[in-house]
Amino acid sequence: MRSVWALAATAALSLLAFSTTTFAGEPKQGGILRMYHRDSPGNASIHEGATYSLNVPFMPVFNNLVIYKQDEAQNTMENIVPELAKSWAWVNDNKTLTFRLRQGVKWHDGKPLTSADVKCTFDMLMGKSQQKFRQNPRKSWYDQVNDISTNGDLEVSFNLKRPQPSLLALLASGYTPVYPCHVSPGDMRTHPIGTGPFKFVEFKANESIKLTRNTDYWRKGRPYLDGIEFTIIPNRSTAILAFVAGKFDMTFPTEVSIPLLKDVKSQAPNAICEVEPNNVATNIIVNSSAPPFDNIDIRKAMALSLDRKAFISIMFEGQGDVGGTMLPPPNGLWGMPKEMLETIPGYGPDINANREEAKKLMQKAGYGPDKHLAVKVSTRNIPVYRDPAVILIDQLKSIYIDGELDVVETANWFPKIARKDYMLGLNLTGNAVDDPDQSFYENYSCGSERNYTNYCNKEIEKLFDVQSQETDIAKRKKLVWDIDKKLQEDVARPIIFHARTGTCWQPYVKGVTVMTNSSYNGYRYEDLWMDK
Amino acid sequence: MFAYLVRRLFLMLVTLFGISVVIFFLLRIVPGNIVDILFAAAGYVDPADKANLEKELGIDQPLIVQYWHWISGFLRGDFGYSYVSEKPALQEILPRIPITARLAGLALLFSASIGIPLGVISAVKQGTRLDYALRVVSLSGLSLPSFWLGLLILTASVAMFGQIPIFNPNPATWLEAFATYAVPAAAVGFRSAALTMRITRSSMLEVLRQDYIRTARAKGASDAAVNYKHALKNAILPVITVIGIEAAFLIGGLIVTETVFNIPGVARFLVEAIRWRDYPIVQNLVMLIAVVVVSANFIVDMLYAVFDPRIRYTD
Numbered sequence: 124m125r126s127v128w129a130l131a132a133t134a135a136l137s138l139l140a141f142s143t144t145t146f147a148g149e150p151k152q153g154g155i156l157r158m159y160h161r162d163s164p165g166n167a168s169i170h171e172g173a174t175y176s177l178n179v180p181f182m183p184v185f186n187n188l189v190i191y192k193q194d195e196a197q198n199t200m201e202n203i204v205p206e207l208a209k210s211w212a213w214v215n216d217n218k219t220l221t222f223r224l225r226q227g228v229k230w231h232d233g234k235p236l237t238s239a240d241v242k243c244t245f246d247m248l249m250g251k252s253q254q255k256f257r258q259n260p261r262k263s264w265y266d267q268v269n270d271i272s273t274n275g276d277l278e279v280s281f282n283l284k285r286p287q288p289s290l291l292a293l294l295a296s297g298y299t300p301v302y303p304c305h306v307s308p309g310d311m312r313t314h315p316i317g318t319g320p321f322k323f324v325e326f327k328a329n330e331s332i333k334l335t336r337n338t339d340y341w342r343k344g345r346p347y348l349d350g351i352e353f354t355i356i357p358n359r360s361t362a363i364l365a366f367v368a369g370k371f372d373m374t375f376p377t378e379v380s381i382p383l384l385k386d387v388k389s390q391a392p393n394a395i396c397e398v399e400p401n402n403v404a405t406n407i408i409v410n411s412s413a414p415p416f417d418n419i420d421i422r423k424a425m426a427l428s429l430d431r432k433a434f435i436s437i438m439f440e441g442q443g444d445v446g447g448t449m450l451p452p453p454n455g456l457w458g459m460p461k462e463m464l465e466t467i468p469g470y471g472p473d474i475n476a477n478r479e480e481a482k483k484l485m486q487k488a489g490y491g492p493d494k495h496l497a498v499k500v501s502t503r504n505i506p507v508y509r510d511p512a513v514i515l516i517d518q519l520k521s522i523y524i525d526g527e528l529d530v531v532e533t534a535n536w537f538p539k540i541a542r543k544d545y546m547l548g549l550n551l552t553g554n555a556v557d558d559p560d561q562s563f564y565e566n567y568s569c570g571s572e573r574n575y576t577n578y579c580n581k582e583i584e585k586l587f588d589v590q591s592q593e594t595d596i597a598k599r600k601k602l603v604w605d606i607d608k609k610l611q612e613d614v615a616r617p618i619i620f621h622a623r624t625g626t627c628w629q630p631y632v633k634g635v636t637v638m639t640n641s642s643y644n645g646y647r648y649e650d651l652w653m654d655k
Numbered sequence: 656m657f658a659y660l661v662r663r664l665f666l667m668l669v670t671l672f673g674i675s676v677v678i679f680f681l682l683r684i685v686p687g688n689i690v691d692i693l694f695a696a697a698g699y700v701d702p703a704d705k706a707n708l709e710k711e712l713g714i715d716q717p718l719i720v721q722y723w724h725w726i727s728g729f730l731r732g733d734f735g736y737s738y739v740s741e742k743p744a745l746q747e748i749l750p751r752i753p754i755t756a757r758l759a760g761l762a763l764l765f766s767a768s769i770g771i772p773l774g775v776i777s778a779v780k781q782g783t784r785l786d787y788a789l790r791v792v793s794l795s796g797l798s799l800p801s802f803w804l805g806l807l808i809l810t811a812s813v814a815m816f817g818q819i820p821i822f823n824p825n826p827a828t829w830l831e832a833f834a835t836y837a838v839p840a841a842a843v844g845f846r847s848a849a850l851t852m853r854i855t856r857s858s859m860l861e862v863l864r865q866d867y868i869r870t871a872r873a874k875g876a877s878d879a880a881v882n883y884k885h886a887l888k889n890a891i892l893p894v895i896t897v898i899g900i901e902a903a904f905l906i907g908g909l910i911v912t913e914t915v916f917n918i919p920g921v922a923r924f925l926v927e928a929i930r931w932r933d934y935p936i937v938q939n940l941v942m943l944i945a946v947v948v949v950s951a952n953f954i955v956d957m958l959y960a961v962f963d964p965r966i967r968y969t970d
Contacts, residue, residue: 163927165692165693165696165739165931166739166741172696173696173699257693257704257707257708258693258701258704258708259704260697260698312741313740313741313742326740328737328739328740328747329919329923329927330824330919331824354917355917356821357914358914358917360809360915361806361809361821361914361915361917364809365819365821365917367813368812368819369817370819390813390814532686533695533696534686534691534692534695534932535687535691536695537691537695537698537699537700538687538691541700572700572701573699
């Protein structure tokens with residue numbers, strides 16, 4: 124048995140110590156944090172969504188069993204601390220993960236939290252309960268969980284089919300709150316009840332979301348704020364101007380683009396802004412089940428034609444990262460080192476040489492200066508999709524591929540992809556957790572709902588399982604690099620770049636931590652306070 | 656008169672029925688439904704989950720059945736529930752109507768109160784520097800899209816006053832409350848004011864050349880009396896017609912203005928509802944607007960008949 128009770132206790136103590144000593148000034152109680160929200164989320168149920176538009180306003184309402192330390196920028200296994208759980212332990216040859224729950228925690232409606240609530244939540248996520256979520260986008264996260272068992276009101280165990288150390292990382296994500304058993308999924312969509320530092324007050328679609336301080340919060344002295352008010356402003360220019368005018372204390376996290384950041388800094392020089400990777404990869408989805416991209420030579424040629432630095436330079440003024448599937452270091456934990464990355468076709472620094480090689484492959488496939496290949500490049504009708512698609516079309520021209528932009532309304536994007544009604548697509552993939560299990564199984568495993576290209580390589584899939592069970596981090600990292608390299612060589616879903624975006628706040632807002640390898644996990648806001 | 660009333664009432668009902676059919680089927684022709692959008696937001700499509708959700712929302716049923724459910728509910732005052740917020744549709748729609756009504760009213764007021772006097776002045780001072788200046792202003796009003804003007808106003812306010820006049824749901828003073836509506840109303844009403852001004856000017860110029868104006872001047876009437884009592888009174892009819900037409904077109908301008916100034920009115924809400932394919936909101940909101948417009952026309956028709964016997968006898 125490998126117990127981590129001690130580690131958990133140490134982490135809890137260090138969190139407590141950190142929270143009382145880090146800030147330069149003494150934290151002050153009170154104040155309403157005013158933030159704009161970039162759009163109106165479809166509902167208030169985190170488990171039923173797959174956008175951080177939901178996490179940001181509703182993560183403060185909930186708690187997880189465990190969570191990434193909210194004052195550490197990088198999500199790592201070492202930074203996972205207990206939340207509703209007091210401690211955890213791996214038992215039964217690492218096939219059982221047992222949590223001891225904190226005593227005396229109450230839901231916002233006054234009912235006590237018990238292990239039954241935890242079981243309920245995860246049974247529902249695994250599709251094993253009577254009550255169902257309308258949508259369950261992260262069901263595959265729990266594929267290795269056999270069942271959930273309880274032992275009294277304060278102990279709950281995840282019984283796994285095989286060891287999966289990264290389950291803890293998945294449980295620490297902002298996407299994994301514990302829901303109350305006694306509230307239906309439908310009610311959770313409109314009036315969420317949690318145990319978190321803030322209580323839900325109201326959600327007016329297209330207008331505002333209001334949260335108020337949970338005075339009965341189990342973590343004494345928290346939260347510092349009296350409440351949080353999100354004003355929904357879909358127009359980015361209006362939102363930024365309102366922040367500059369001081370109407371808001373903080374921008375919507377990671378929503379300030381690099382060009383806009385310049386405006387903010389020039390118009391509000393006192394504002395504090397941070398630019399960090401958000402672990403969202405811009406990539407190409409290739410329909411390899413139909414001509415012409417069923418030809419591996421053409422797929423390889425396409426990958427060789429990419430000038431990734433040009434994308435980053437045009438779109439982010441140089442502030443972006445080139446990498447494989449996993450977010451590159453130093454912010455990413457699992458990304459390939461630069462030297463290894465540059466050995467992959469298309470990643471080498473000599474773009475002209477890459478393109479000459481690509482032209483030869485195209486000529487081998489029957490195309491050349493006199494016979495261009497006409498393709499449609501489909502993408503969603505949203506600037507962050509459309510802009511790189513235009514650059515991609517321009518770059519493809521250099522290897523005899525004439526691309527035509529096919530913009531698709533959001534409502535039709537996934538049905539179109541599911542029908543395989545595309546040749547090339549430009550897509551964005553956000554990773555909630557910087558962990559290979561989440562990324563590999565979700566995007567590349569055979570039959571996964573989010574494996575849009577239907578890439579299926581049984582050999583690689585075996586390697587997914589090997590790395591997933593590996594407890595030695597160094598060994599696992601090596602395995603992950605090899606898998607990532609192979610995925611890029613197979614042109615499974617060529618990664619173009621990993622974006623960086625900005626977050627700004629007024630100088631009196633204290634205790635803000637922008638996470639550097641995920642944009643889904645850092646919004647509990649219980650340590651945030653205002654010095655005014 | 657009774658036969659006329661019955662005929663007009665029948666025509667009104669037929670019109671509303673036609674509108675309901677057009678709204679309902681147009682919405683279904685647009686590719687994608689709420690379920691597609693929800694799954695797009697969730698980043699995956701699970702056919703079983705999708706089918707369950709379509710069943711839950713009733714959009715798996717034949718279109719005729721769906722139409723009947725909606726229209727019979729509408730007639731009973733049961734507007735159904737928003738697919739997105741899962742709240743009663745009426746509860747979502749009603750609070751937004753006064754906001755847009757205030758904005759539209761102020762925009763029209765701005766349009767008339769600025770456009771008509773400036774149009775008169777421009778006509779009376781034809782060929783002078785003032786006339787040219789006013790024509791430039793009106794031309795720029797017609798050329799500037801309201802969203803652009805709105806953004807310019809916001810940027811200038813922030814740069815000059817450090818304030819931004821976007822919607823404030825809880826204004827502290829009456830001035831704040833007024834500014835909440837007046838600034839966006841000015842942005843959207845500027846174009847309309849420019850059009851009103853041009854129409855007023857050309858209409859006034861035509862009237863000012865009439866013989867009876869010359870007669871009035873010959874009889875010693877003052878300039879003010881000639882311009883406002885005799886000329887404007889006769890020149891105003893085409894202006895009123897244009898303002899009426901502009902009122903109908905205002906909804907288009909309000910969509911962008913409500914977006915730029917972040918006003919939670921009906922126009923922006925309608926666009927969002929269309930984007931989400933939130934059928935209960937779109938259908939009922941458009942139908943409510945149609946009922947108001949058709950009813951207003953019906954009342955006007957009745958008034959015509961009351962005041963003009965020729966209509967009730969010949970129609």
